[in-house]
Amino acid sequence: MDKEKAQALQVTKEIVVKFIEVGRVSPQNFQEFFPxxxxxxxxxxxxxxxGAESGETRD
Structure with missing residues (x-):
């Protein structure tokens, strides 16, 4: 797995866990939201x- 995919997977897991904690997603239906x-x-x-490669900055 490349670095970008690993980062995306980690961030996605954290987001989904937070959504489960606040009740927006349940463990039973997280497969609908994860992809x-x-x-x-x-x-x-x-x-x-x-943007970083081309020297752009975000406002």
Whole structure:
């Protein structure tokens, strides 16, 4: 597993656990939410990496 995927997986797990803690997701239905959250985290990592490489800054 490459570094980006490992980071995305770790962040996604933390987000899903927090959602379970606050009651927005249950352990029984987390499989419905995990893929969408994971893909959004990966997109965000790619966007941030692309901006960092091109010298862009975020406001």
């Amino acid at each position: 969408a959250i994971y893909e959004r985290v990966r997109e965000t990592l790619r966007e941030d990496a692309g």
